[in-house]
Amino acid sequence: MNAVKPVKPSTIRLDFPGLTRPIHLRDAEPVANALQVGLSGWRPSVQAADASDNPASATHRRGGAYVVQSTYLDEPMDGLTVTGAFCAIVADLSEIWSEEHPKDLMLHAGGVVIAGQVVAFAGEARAGKSTLMARLTAEAWAQVLCDDVLPVQPDGQCLGLGIPPRLRLPLPKAVSARFRQHVQDNAPLRDGQYAYLAAETTAPHGTKAAMGAFVALTRLESGPARFHDLPKVQAMAHVLTRNISLSDETDPFLERAQNLVEGAVCLRLVYSDLEEAVALIRQAFCDGLIDIGPAMDLPPAPVLSPVALSDSWAQMAQVRLRQRGAETYLWHPQENSVLAVNPIAAVVWQLLSESQTGDAIAKTLAEAFPQVTPATIRADVALLLAQFEAAGVIRRR
Structure with missing residues (x-):
């Protein structure tokens, strides 16, 4: 350190x-x-x-x-x-x-206490997790534990650290007038980039409750809000890739993560409209009115264009490298994102602790892997840097 x-x-x-x-x-x-x-x-x-x-x-x-x-x-x-x-x-x-607190699981997820139990929300970058958590601070039936880091203690209780949800500014044009006014009235900390929702419904530090549901978020361009079944194996993958704790106790963690998933209702929430999503969450967890569709196939990830290898890149200063057994992740706390990487990608990211061009990185890898053609390495590096840029873990220099 x-x-x-x-x-x-x-x-x-x-x-x-x-x-x-x-x-x-x-x-x-x-x-x-x-x-x-x-x-x-x-x-x-x-x-x-x-x-x-x-x-x-x-x-x-x-x-x-x-x-x-x-x-x-x-x-x-x-x-x-x-x-x-x-x-x-x-x-x-x-x-x-x-x-x-190395025995706490530290899940990169939002957490809301509804009807006495925690509903945890996780999603890929830009799935709207933080915006949803901020929007839920406007609801008297929801007590928001976090929008980013959810500690789960050894006894299975989820803990609120007392950190308010953060919104990226400006607000999307599509948000409701009610939410816009709520932000105006309850965001004493704001600048041109972020606002923090310090509302009365933000759970005080030390608030605890057991997890009752795990919800994976998928935001689409259009379509109604709906719940789908989330197979336990997929929920387990979400939990495994979103643990950002510093503990190296892999086996106990795996057992606790499995117990967490097995004891929770696991769902996928697909939505395009924020207000529809909030209404559906209330129906499901306050009123017990929940219609669950079958597990769904997700749309393919967008195809990225490789970057120019002549460009220079460097790590984003806020990004942290996390390792869990054989799994390695890049965590960006400011962007609320987690990116799983393979060992080669982790090495490339570490090389970018100092500004380097894609050409220099490709040359370094070509020397380390002479059995791979330089053209293949250059193509892989150009695409990997594009993935890093899209995930917000590197920046152009």
């Missing part, structure tokens, strides 16, 4: 209940206020920082913006708004929780 720079006299230390590693803030009172306003029921103690502290992250003001330095980032995040700094810090809080 990267070290955080030494403190200065004006630095304060925030200690969050349940965590041993603190957060440092220097000349960043608006960020401290944002944490007070944005986090639900998770109030840190405040004291002067000390040089002997071992902070997980440190935020300071520079000019009219903020810089966040974190042990989980290869380089500081600079030029952040108050909302951007809040976003970076809460991502670190999730990381610290995972690190200090």
